[in-house]
Amino acid sequence: MSSERLGVAVVGAGYWGPNLIRNFRGSVDWDLVAVCDLDTDRARGVVGERSGVEITASLDEVLARDDVDAVAIATPARTHRAIATAALQAGKHVLVEKPLADSVAAGREMVDLARSQGLVLMADHTYCYTPVVQRIAELVAEGALGEILFVDSVRINLGLVQPDVDVFWDLAPHDLSVLDRILPDGLRPLGVAAQGADPVGAGKACVGYLSLPLPGGALAHVHVNWLSPTKIRQMVIGGSERTLVWDDLNPQQRLSVFDRGVDLVQQSVDSADRRTASIAYRLGDTWAPALPEREALSEMVAELARSIRERRAPQTDGGAGLRVLSVLEAAATSLRARGALVDVMSTDQPELEIIR
Numbered sequence: 258m259s260s261e262r263l264g265v266a267v268v269g270a271g272y273w274g275p276n277l278i279r280n281f282r283g284s285v286d287w288d289l290v291a292v293c294d295l296d297t298d299r300a301r302g303v304v305g306e307r308s309g310v311e312i313t314a315s316l317d318e319v320l321a322r323d324d325v326d327a328v329a330i331a332t333p334a335r336t337h338r339a340i341a342t343a344a345l346q347a348g349k350h351v352l353v354e355k356p357l358a359d360s361v362a363a364g365r366e367m368v369d370l371a372r373s374q375g376l377v378l379m380a381d382h383t384y385c386y387t388p389v390v391q392r393i394a395e396l397v398a399e400g401a402l403g404e405i406l407f408v409d410s411v412r413i414n415l416g417l418v419q420p421d422v423d424v425f426w427d428l429a430p431h432d433l434s435v436l437d438r439i440l441p442d443g444l445r446p447l448g449v450a451a452q453g454a455d456p457v458g459a460g461k462a463c464v465g466y467l468s469l470p471l472p473g474g475a476l477a478h479v480h481v482n483w484l485s486p487t488k489i490r491q492m493v494i495g496g497s498e499r500t501l502v503w504d505d506l507n508p509q510q511r512l513s514v515f516d517r518g519v520d521l522v523q524q525s526v527d528s529a530d531r532r533t534a535s536i537a538y539r540l541g542d543t544w545a546p547a548l549p550e551r552e553a554l555s556e557m558v559a560e561l562a563r564s565i566r567e568r569r570a571p572q573t574d575g576g577a578g579l580r581v582l583s584v585l586e587a588a589a590t591s592l593r594a595r596g597a598l599v600d601v602m603s604t605d606q607p608e609l610e611i612i613r
């Protein structure tokens with residue numbers, strides 16, 4: 258296992274690309290060797306004049322370089338498949354911004370190609386690399402919450418109406434990727450029901466609600482919204498033993514653990530077959546776990562390097578990206594069917610794992 262630096266090229270230096278560029282540059286694992294953008298002036302503005310980093314509009318030039326081990330793609334979702342395919346065919350490991358692609362079919366092609374080439378394909382599900390989500394995942398995995406009963410996720414503020422995607426494809430990948438990271442069985446809902454509204458006539462849903470029934474009877478709900486004057490980024494994860502509240506806009510207490518819950522004391526069935534439940538409420542302490550302050554993207558680029566060196570799938574691999582895509586695609590079908598509950602296509606492909 259080598260500890261030599263790996264070479265990376267970033268494709269796309271628009272709004273998000275500069276964050277990747279900054280984190281690759283600040284990493285002991287990586288050498289940023291090239292930045293590729295159709296708009297080379299923009300790329301030069303991000304990289305700076307006096308640097309040895311190649312600036313180019315040509316992906317072919319980047320892929321021809323021997324010192325590029327990995328390509329990080331921060332271009333619009335509709336371009337991910339073509340760029341990732343070219344990079345994988347050139348033998349490069351690939352990091353792709355969320356969402357992995359603009360359809361399940363495109364994402365699946367990318368996952369299959371990476372597997373057949375024996376290369377890493379990673380989705381940048383940024384929130385999964387925050388200390389708070391990693392702590393939530395640990396608490397869930399160690400059983401601190403008991404059974405998960407419900408999840409309620411709200412991500413609303415005055416957001417830019419995106420030219421090519423609706424609010425579900427823009428914002429919900431964050432919530433869905435976090436669910437994939439923290440739920441004991443990952444993001445494998447029994448279905449999805451989506452409702453969206455376009456009250457300002459933008460031509461696409463600007464307000465959206467997703468309901469996701471989960472195995473075991475729990476329900477997850479996601480509210481995404483570009484039209485809210487108040488900014489809320491909150492997730493409540495209710496368990497039979499404890500409930501977590503993650504308030505991402507409260508750095509002093511990002512995560513609260515409520516040692517409270519409800520117990521079903523007894524359930525009776527009367528002569529008319531009506532069920533009556535007797536519920537007891539448990540009241541306990543509320544506490545806030547200490548969390549390190551660390552930028553998620555620095556951990557994300559470190560995980561990309563580790564997965565390449567250890568020749569293993571990264572924490573947010575192409576499969577995680579596909580599970581998110583399959584919910585987004587089912588949500589689009591549900592929207593067209595006026596909010597009907599729609600099956601979510603399984604994207605698990607165990608047979609391919611065995612072949613490799």
Ligand SMILES: NC(=O)c1ccc[n+]([C@@H]2O[C@H](COP(=O)([O-])OP(=O)(O)OC[C@H]3O[C@@H](n4cnc5c(N)ncnc54)[C@H](O)[C@@H]3O)[C@@H](O)[C@H]2O)c1
Binds near residue numbers: 332
């Ligand atoms: N992880 C996160 O939290 C997060 C946040 C915002 C955006 N994103 C994702 O990042 C990606 C990019 O979003 P953005 O808001 O930065 O978009 P953007 O439009 O601001 O920037 C895209 C850049 O890519 C360049 N580009 C487009 N096609 C290209 C091609 N074929 N070759 C080279 N360059 C090309 C454009 O010139 C532009 O500079 C999207 O997938 C988006 O969902 C992720």
